[in-house]
Amino acid sequence: AFKAAVLIQQWYRRYVARLEMRRRCTWRIFQSIEYACEQDQIKLHNFFSYLMDHFTPSSSKERDFISRMFISGESFKEAELEKYCDYESLEVPDSYTGPRLSFPLLPDHATALLEAFKQKQQLHARYVLNLLHETRKHLKQLPNISHVSTCYSEEVTVCGDLHGQLDDLFLIFYKNGLPSPSKSYVFNGDFVDRGKQSLEILIILFTFLLIYPKEVHLNRGNHEDHMVNLRYGFAKEVMQKYKVHGKKILKMVQNVFCWLPLATLIDQKVLIIHGGISDTTDLDMLEKIQRNKFISVLRGKKRKESNRNVEIQEINGESKAEADPAESEAALSLCPQPRPTQAPSMANRLEFSKWVRQTVQEQIEWCRRLVDISESEDEELTYSSVVSLTDLDGPCWTRQEEWKQILDILWSDPMPQEGCRVNTVRGGGCYFGPDVTEKILEKYNLQFLIRSHECKQEGYEFCHNRKVLTIFSASNYYEIGSNRGAYVKLGPDLVPHFVQYQANKTAHTLTMTQRQGFLVVLISRVEESAFRALREKLFAHTSALISAFKAYDKDNTGRITLSNWATAVESVLHLGLPWRMLRPQLVRNTANGMLEYKSWLGDLAMEQRSQEHIQSSLLEVIYRNRSNLETIFRIIDRDHSGLISFEEFHQTWKLFSSHMNIEVTDDGINDLVRSIDFNKDGNIDFNEFLEAFRLVKQA
Numbered sequence: 001a002f003k004a005a006v007l008i009q010q011w012y013r014r015y016v017a018r019l020e021m022r023r024r025c026t027w028r029i030f031q032s033i034e035y036a037c038e039q040d041q042i043k044l045h046n047f048f049s050y051l052m053d054h055f056t057p058s059s060s061k062e063r064d065f066i067s068r069m070f071i072s073g074e075s076f077k078e079a080e081l082e083k084y085c086d087y088e089s090l091e092v093p094d095s096y097t098g099p100r101l102s103f104p105l106l107p108d109h110a111t112a113l114l115e116a117f118k119q120k121q122q123l124h125a126r127y128v129l130n131l132l133h134e135t136r137k138h139l140k141q142l143p144n145i146s147h148v149s150t151c152y153s154e155e156v157t158v159c160g161d162l163h164g165q166l167d168d169l170f171l172i173f174y175k176n177g178l179p180s181p182s183k184s185y186v187f188n189g190d191f192v193d194r195g196k197q198s199l200e201i202l203i204i205l206f207t208f209l210l211i212y213p214k215e216v217h218l219n220r221g222n223h224e225d226h227m228v229n230l231r232y233g234f235a236k237e238v239m240q241k242y243k244v245h246g247k248k249i250l251k252m253v254q255n256v257f258c259w260l261p262l263a264t265l266i267d268q269k270v271l272i273i274h275g276g277i278s279d280t281t282d283l284d285m286l287e288k289i290q291r292n293k294f295i296s297v298l299r300g301k302k303r304k305e306s307n308r309n310v311e312i313q314e315i316n317g318e319s320k321a322e323a324d325p326a327e328s329e330a331a332l333s334l335c336p337q338p339r340p341t342q343a344p345s346m347a348n349r350l351e352f353s354k355w356v357r358q359t360v361q362e363q364i365e366w367c368r369r370l371v372d373i374s375e376s377e378d379e380e381l382t383y384s385s386v387v388s389l390t391d392l393d394g395p396c397w398t399r400q401e402e403w404k405q406i407l408d409i410l411w412s413d414p415m416p417q418e419g420c421r422v423n424t425v426r427g428g429g430c431y432f433g434p435d436v437t438e439k440i441l442e443k444y445n446l447q448f449l450i451r452s453h454e455c456k457q458e459g460y461e462f463c464h465n466r467k468v469l470t471i472f473s474a475s476n477y478y479e480i481g482s483n484r485g486a487y488v489k490l491g492p493d494l495v496p497h498f499v500q501y502q503a504n505k506t507a508h509t510l511t512m513t514q515r516q517g518f519l520v521v522l523i524s525r526v527e528e529s530a531f532r533a534l535r536e537k538l539f540a541h542t543s544a545l546i547s548a549f550k551a552y553d554k555d556n557t558g559r560i561t562l563s564n565w566a567t568a569v570e571s572v573l574h575l576g577l578p579w580r581m582l583r584p585q586l587v588r589n590t591a592n593g594m595l596e597y598k599s600w601l602g603d604l605a606m607e608q609r610s611q612e613h614i615q616s617s618l619l620e621v622i623y624r625n626r627s628n629l630e631t632i633f634r635i636i637d638r639d640h641s642g643l644i645s646f647e648e649f650h651q652t653w654k655l656f657s658s659h660m661n662i663e664v665t666d667d668g669i670n671d672l673v674r675s676i677d678f679n680k681d682g683n684i685d686f687n688e689f690l691e692a693f694r695l696v697k698q699a
Helices: 002-053 060-070 078-084 107-118 125-139 166-176 198-211 226-232 234-241 246-257 283-288 305-315 325-333 349-370 396-411 434-444 512-540 542-552 562-573 579-586 597-608 616-636 646-660 666-676 686-698
Strands: 145-148 156-159 184-187 216-218 263-266 270-272 420-422 430-432 448-451 460-463 468-471 485-490 496-501 559-561 594-596
Touching: 002 512, 002 579, 078 246, 107 166, 107 198, 125 198, 125 246, 145 184, 145 283, 156 166, 166 198, 166 485, 166 496, 198 216, 198 234, 198 246, 226 234, 226 246, 234 246, 283 396, 434 448, 468 485, 512 542, 512 562, 512 579, 512 597, 542 559, 542 562, 542 597, 559 562, 562 579, 562 594, 594 597
Parallel strands: 145 263, 156 184, 184 216, 270 448, 448 468
Antiparallel strands: 156 485, 263 270, 420 430, 460 468, 485 496, 559 594
């Protein structure tokens, strides 16, 4: 009996260990793909920033278009913004059955909102705009660093990323209680994006902020950023829910985000920031920064001083060529621009369209090389600049230094090694080590830091000798069962107490035995989802993988060793995954330790092929660039209508063609836009936009 018990115990331990290993591998896959996507976001905006910095508008109309396309929101003055987002002009019809708000807000309003959102009701646009207006007025009165004391409440609850997952917020309030004079909350950024109910979360948090301004505190996260919202879903969510007034709501939200405080201090001993710190973090500077200047921390590449001088000269009435033609020629000679071939006759539309598409592709590739966003290069990304186009008379270095302070606290991550280095995994912020943490704690007499920004399997995690605490409140972040959410409670003794949860209605009704089986099913489901995402990533880089495999296949046999397969895959994807361990899930058919890589890639293509039987090479391009294409579409779609009008396309094309030195008449541009409008409704939707890129690839 004793031996049997030992055998059962050993078997169970091995079984649990294997489950844990599968869970960790799955976790690595999800996280690596997420961070690679964030890198793509910053690379894309570096590319657009290069175009913006090197395009000289020929008319006030073009200058206005660029201003609205790239620095949307910054040009709005106080009176203009209030006039544009005038909520009083909106009438609430008698047929409206949702919640109604009147200001000043009362606790009953918050309760009504919670019940309405549980019933999937929607708040009328008038009340949303009114709430955003009042929230903005309140936030403008707050300092950059909020100060909270445990003397006035029994404890302070700190919540991490919610990312549009309303069920998690409901669960937090159910377990911990609603905000009240005796129940203080700090929400540490990233309220929006990824989830489907980001706007509802904002409405609830802003409502409680106005009802209990001393007990509810909101920090800005890296997703409280208009340019990030264009990619990760919040902008799309708002326009789908409020088709008529969504543009006004987005404009107000964008302005509210830039007024959110940057950090919170509890009892002068615990610093709460969204991302992290760096070796140059200066809390005194953070307190004095004019935070509303930084509407987007992803705003463009740093302009050279010469470019800045040129802009000043242009404002004073001097042309760029008159300022210093020799300097302009020298800059262009650093990277020779491909000369466009002679344009064919407009009479032959097919030839003309083919010429335009080919020229655009050549010139875009040239631009990519200039701003170092080539996918095949393993470059180290540097910090980009957010020097405002409307604040040219301010000292550039001061603005850059202020921007770096904000970038570091919103985007940085801790690392176990000593020192501080650029965060090449995310593409923004830095990695900071235990020595950097110790230095900041000692300098400002702090006990520890609380940050969020990273999903953790258990919802929280200590590092740096328990001096840095990561708290993440969005459960099931990657997939149902992938992670728990958590929040932390701090009393006067500042000892953290954690509450973990998982917003899964199915698991709550199961017995203990059933939960064990349910856990195994969940792990299998999460694992399957992770490998499906990884196979999509592999398929999206088919061409680069073939080139990498051929480098190891000197004799052109079509076969490589599994060890070389793992090395080649990592050299292309740069995900830092244990490919040899993952290989059994990705590679099934091998012979004598060799892989027929073309057959393997063919199997991947069959998995991803759509019902329309799109060519694999075209589908590969769409898979690899879909997120970038959708972001470009939403930037061009400056009125957030979900459609690109002919005028928007015309102005955008003028921006590209001017920089790319392509001589195309207005008739030629109109001809091109009509060829993309496949359903002939006078607008271009996203599917037509993708189809145009597919035809470019075919040409």
